[in-house]
Amino acid sequence: MTTLQLFMYAGAFILVVGVAATLLVRDLIRRLIALNVASGGVMLLWLALADRGDGEPDPVPQALVLTGIVVMAAVTGIAIVLARRVEQLDDDLEEVEQ
Amino acid sequence: MVIVDVLVITLLAAGVFFVVAGTVGLLRFPDLASRLHAVSKADVLGLGLIATALALHLLITEPGWAAVGVVAKLALIWILALIGTAANAYLMAGSRRRAEVETEEEP
């Protein structure tokens, strides 16, 4: 097994685990964390592929991953705003019911 | 050269020892205050010793302006860690103490 294979399969594993957890976990914040884990897997896959072969690594996938990290942070931010809003509304609903 | 190596390895070993001591304290001490005490003081001392070892090694083996730049970076890392870790420990301990005072007052 080469380092490239090790990193690629690890990336695929983390991606699959993250996606499965995103679909299965109910708690919204934990679901968001799972989505972030999945994106980490994708990035590992991409960066391992960028570094294959000899010489300098391919800058194009690296630039894509860099863009992806910033977008993921923005998505996390707005998803947390939405998740907190949902939970707040749930709490309000419970109060009305009681 | 041998003397420098011995010095570097000694500093490195001492640094690693303090980091390990801090981690053991974090895991084994009974309450938050003593855990913070262990981890914030011993770990930063360990970091400082390790940084000193690396800086010394670099200055002896590859003297030049590049080495000076790296040493400046290592010094910056240590200074930031000194301030940051102390502030972290203070804020965490204060947060816990306030929570405890509140639970004592409530019932």
Next chain:
Amino acid sequence: MTVIAFSDVDVLDVLVVAAVAVTAILAIAIPRRVGATIAFLVFGLLLALLWARVAAPDVAIAEAALGGGVAGALLVDALHRRQPAQPKRDHRRAVAITAVGAALGAVTFAALATVLSRLTAEPADLGPLALEAVERSGVSHPITAVLLNFRNLDTLLEIAVVVFAAVGAAALSRDRIRTVTDPGPVRRVIAVIIVPALVLLAAWLLVAGTSEPGGAFQAGAVLGAALIIAHLCGVRAARAAGGRALVLVVAGLLAFILLGGIGLAVTGTWLALDLSWAFAAILSIETLLTVSIGVALAMLFLAAGSRDDAAAADSAAAAPALGGAA
């Protein structure tokens, strides 16, 4: 290095990958939010280590700055909220769902692994092309060249996403985290020493990015974290909310579009840069992007934490504080 070569499969590589996988599993499997969040933040730090290992130092710095900075702040701030009780599910049903999920995950992994095992070791031809063209881009760092010259449409769209996220978050919550007025001695020290150090670090990452690892994204991430810390340590000028922040956030996007227009007018191609002014254009657009990304990230944070403040204000003063947006 003789004992452990950092170029073949070595013990340290396996160890880091194993630790990344373990923290990933912990981050999704720990039922409590606190534990899951911490495991995820450690996962991010280990990823940064791994990115440095796969020769992607730019990505590593961005990961450390975002994972340990703004994303960490967002997740840790969410910890204060009481975790809602999970509705009781039938145990057997839960086990069945998990089993089906695990089986489907295994199938997906097998499919992915099959595809990956057929990949050739030859690198794609885009990489050499990009590396060859770097000298015609105006900057000497390949990734900055790709991001701000060869594929700057991607970067334009990315900054658009960040701007929309910040504006959307601000629109969704009616209040902002308030500025601290009495920070106390330790926070004052942080505001006086750590915050300027972080702003300097951001400036250095920005300028260094034209020739070595660093650039607008890393600098923006550090700046965003610095703004959050400053705001919570009583620096009034660091408040990333309201009209002024909005102007700064949108300025980056508008300037980028303007640059595209200039490219169209001068070279005849949308977003194209002429080598004679490419360096100046890249550095100035990067400066604007840094401010834009930094303020946008801080804006996201200030808006995300506001619901709890508003709720606390509601319970303190019985009247609901409607329309409290400042």
Next chain:
Amino acid sequence: MSAAVSVALIVAAFILFACILAGLWRAVAGPTIEDRLTAFVLLGAGGAALFIVLAAIADLPALRDIAIVVVGLATIVAVVFTRRSVR
């Protein structure tokens, strides 16, 4: 770099790595939320130590930049977590 120093650096890297992973135990065991977050105080110093040692071993200067970012941002978790205690 002499063999003795390089071996010492590698051993140090392994031990520091183990320390960081051991800190996760405190994050899982708690008992209070502050105890769990103490794992970050460890990351701020021990993580930086690991990064600078690896930078020397693998000759990756970028790891030192990452260490600066990590220690610089180390306070953000505590500052954000305790933000409700100040007005």
